[in-house]
Amino acid sequence: MKVLLIHPPVRVDHDPLDMPQGLMILASIAIQEGHQTALLDLNSQRPVPTWQNIAKQMGVEKWDVIAIGGLSSMYDDIVKVLKIARKLNPDALIVCGGGFITYMPDKIMKFCPEIDIAGIGEGEELFKDVLRTKEKGGNWANVEGICYRDDDQILFTAPRPLIPNLDTLPLPAYDLVDVEEYFKYSGSLWTAPGSWQSKRRMNMVTERGCPRQCTFCTHNGMNRWDQEMILGKDRVRQMDKDFGFQAIVRFFSPKYVIEHALHLYDKYKIDYLCLMDENNTASPGRMHEFCDLWIKEGLHKKVRLATGGDSPSIKPDLVKHMKEANFSTIAIGGESGSDRILLNDIGKGVTRAHNQQAIEILQAGGITPSMTFMVGNPNEDINDVLETVDFFIQNNAIVDPFICTPYPGTKIFFDNQDFILQQYDERLALLAKSPNPNISEEVIKKWKDEALQTFLLSLNNATDYSCTVSKKFDYADLIAIKHFMHEHNTDKLLKLAHMRGWNHDHKWDDICPVCKAEQDISLVIS
């Protein structure tokens, strides 16, 4: 069969940073299965190609299978790609996977009639089954972990267990990507000395899942937390019995990763490798083993490294070893300077003290810490915001925080669905304030579906505002607060608190221009 995999554009306001590792592994699988396979990477160029050009590229062959993957933030472009793909290939099987479809496959298939099959969660074994089933005529009921169409119905099959050993997966099909085009943007990762000087940077994913269970985060259906969110705890426990424990986090073995890296060095002469993992320091023993092997192979003299981790696992001995292996930076989700938000809203299990300690250990060990923060968690108020700005000031840090965005699949999405949809349909917002028994459930359901589609189309990178779950701030507040946090402008934040009638703690009185003015006036009067 002729198989086409399509990678839609990502963050078009930024240089392309990462090759589509997931689709490249699927491409390897399709090749292993004996298919004529192509990858259309719409993200490798800036500006991205015009839609007319994209249509021409898609139209060079008649495809039997078209696979499209992506995140929720790419939904707007995925919808357009789907329309072109179906128009050009009326008889092709169109399969979609990835974060954008994993958490509500039936809804997305309803919104996008072009999709034949939705893959839920981990795609490799699933895609192999889909290709084999397509060749045999398409008895989809026996393919685990998908949604498929049967006449007018959209049906789910039995859930698919996680792949127990990631080392069984083939390397990504680098030959199907314009590697040299990506190298043009090697210096666009500005997280540490070394990364922006890189000439031949590549990325690799060596972990799936994360032991932390943050309310704003998902893992594309590839760990236990996500399975529980999709299927419920009871079904996941049943899968434990049937297939073995469904893991919270899985890693490729250090040996596999080193062999992969050696391949990249030998073939492409990479000088920088980003291990794009959610929490690579969460298993210190594995990281030590990785560093030992990396140094033993002499890669520490040729390739600099970057990865992601979490604060509690950052210890001096681990940092020393990672420095020896030539790690230049570790990215950590700091999220907030307020323990109330870190522990209660985000549920990260990490405190401000953990974050502070991690920064100090990394700086002392010669590795640049890179920490991201956010604003707009459900119960975050002006005092929590000020705590976060205080953390920035204490650490002399420049941070433009993300806006806490309820991407599908996150706990904050499931907990706030009605509130989210009300932001996309004023009729729903008005009915929430004044319910009207004359409007039927059916009509409300229709409006909700329309609002959901509008919400999905609006989702963007969390550096921009799409939607909020904040109970304290509206969107105008959030955009202003984000800006003033970036500027460390406590004056404006505290004045905003007085303008809006938000009570700030007395601990901020000494730096509050309004409180100081009130004090001065009362002193003069007295």
Added chain:
Amino acid sequence: MIKGNFKIEKIVQEERSDQELFEDLIAQSGVGSNMVFRTTKKDDDDELFLDDL
């Protein structure tokens, strides 16, 4: 771009005018406070020219 494990016709992006490239650039990265006049309507892109395919 498209690459495969078999021979595929390469379609390159048609030569684009400086004005088009400039408009794409500002649409993607922002232009600051200067006003820029687009020569084409954004809506045309959204229609995807499906009827022409």
